Amino acid sequence: MSRGRILSGIQPTGNLHLGNYLGAIRNWVALQQDYECLFCIVDLHAITVWQEPKELLRSTREVAAGMIAAGIDPAANALFVQSHVPAHAQLAWVFNCIARLGWLNRMTQFKDKAGKDKEKASAGLYVYPNLMAADILVYKATHVPVGEDQKQHLELTRDIAQKFNNDYGMNFFPLPEPVIRGPGTRVMSLRDGTKKMSKSDPSDFSRLNMTDTADAIAQKIRKATTDPNPLPDAVAGLEGRPEAENLLSIYAALTDGTLEQAVAETAGWTFSQFKARLTEVAVAVLGPIDAEMARLMADPAEIDRVLARGAAKARSIAEPILAEIYATVGFLPPH
Numbered sequence: 001m002s003r004g005r006i007l008s009g010i011q012p013t014g015n016l017h018l019g020n021y022l023g024a025i026r027n028w029v030a031l032q033q034d035y036e037c038l039f040c041i042v043d044l045h046a047i048t049v050w051q052e053p054k055e056l057l058r059s060t061r062e063v064a065a066g067m068i069a070a071g072i073d074p075a076a077n078a079l080f081v082q083s084h085v086p087a088h089a090q091l092a093w094v095f096n097c098i099a100r101l102g103w104l105n106r107m108t109q110f111k112d113k114a115g116k117d118k119e120k121a122s123a124g125l126y127v128y129p130n131l132m133a134a135d136i137l138v139y140k141a142t143h144v145p146v147g148e149d150q151k152q153h154l155e156l157t158r159d160i161a162q163k164f165n166n167d168y169g170m171n172f173f174p175l176p177e178p179v180i181r182g183p184g185t186r187v188m189s190l191r192d193g194t195k196k197m198s199k200s201d202p203s204d205f206s207r208l209n210m211t212d213t214a215d216a217i218a219q220k221i222r223k224a225t226t227d228p229n230p231l232p233d234a235v236a237g238l239e240g241r242p243e244a245e246n247l248l249s250i251y252a253a254l255t256d257g258t259l260e261q262a263v264a265e266t267a268g269w270t271f272s273q274f275k276a277r278l279t280e281v282a283v284a285v286l287g288p289i290d291a292e293m294a295r296l297m298a299d300p301a302e303i304d305r306v307l308a309r310g311a312a313k314a315r316s317i318a319e320p321i322l323a324e325i326y327a328t329v330g331f332l333p334p335h
């Protein structure tokens with residue numbers, strides 16, 4: 001039945017938005033039919049940059065609620081918090097000793113997140129990719145659904161797996177493959193069609209949050225940046241119109257269609273006509289998720305129980321694999 005084992009991760013930082021839903025969570029929901037899945041809320045990764053403790057705690061539960069509300073089945077998969085499975089951090093240390101400085105120095109996410117003054121970045125931010133490799137390989141996962149932005153980290157994961165296999169002369173780790181699928185892999189800001197929709201954008205009008213009310217969704221779409229022309233009758237007509245392209249791509253993703261279909265359906269419409277239609281479909285998709293999230297968040301103890309079960313399942317897979325790795329490295333088994 002199972003074609004392989006999937007692991008993916010999401011950081012519990014800030015609000016979940018449409019980019020997270022269309023670019024990540026929705027794909028995970030689809031993949032759970034065909035794979036054994038582990039979905040990890042990566043709190044250890046989150047603190048590589050400063051997190052307000054209360055916010056981190058709230059976000060951790062909110063991400064869990066968002067994933068369940070969007071259709072992740074926590075009974076069929078392992079949905080868990082990274083810090084609940086110590087084997088991730090334990091294997092990350094081994095990988096700190098496998099990965100080469102030269103490899104880490106090439107990582108573009110570090111360069112982006114560290115900003116101008118790299119001396120002030122945390123050491124954790126630098127070794128972030130080694131922990132991500134550990135997240136994946138501690139389960140010997142074969143497939144990793146990620147956005148384009150994470151492909152480089154996945155290549156590093158494969159390099160680490162390969163070097164471990166070579167150094168210890170065994171074929172221990174599989175080389176995990178990225179799974180990148182469907183439209184909506186890159187959702188752009190509602191204010192600026194050339195910028196990625198992001199939790200860290202200071203303007204809340206730049207994104208649709210999974211917890212936005214129908215009114216908020218309508219208002220944000222109404223205020224979304226556009227150009228003065230009607231919608232084109234062919235995809236080629238979107239050239240140089242990033243906002244139109246983004247809104248149509250969002251519409252295509254939300255209606256499970258292609259960009260070509262969305263353009264054909266809306267050819268010649270004014271933006272105000274199109275925005276009314278986009279609002280309808282956004283509310284139809286996000287509304288029920290938001291309602292379910294609110295219901296789940298009203299009972300945090302139940303979320304914690306679900307996450308505890310997920311962690312127990314994850315530990316039962318990770319611990320024997322970690323024990324084999326420790327023995328391979330030559331660590332004396334504890335008695």
Ligand code: AMP
Nearest residue numbers: 011019020023024147185186187196197
């Ligand atoms: P992040 O919010 O950066 O922690 O990302 C969590 C997941 O959502 C990752 O798999 C990202 O690739 C995905 N993601 C975040 N922002 C977007 C976006 N604007 N468009 C598509 N996918 C996104």
Ligand code: TRP
Nearest residue numbers: 007008009010011042132135144
């Ligand atoms: N680095 C990923 C991101 O920022 C999150 C992540 C951590 C992850 N560990 C992972 C993704 C393992 C896939 C697999 O989106």
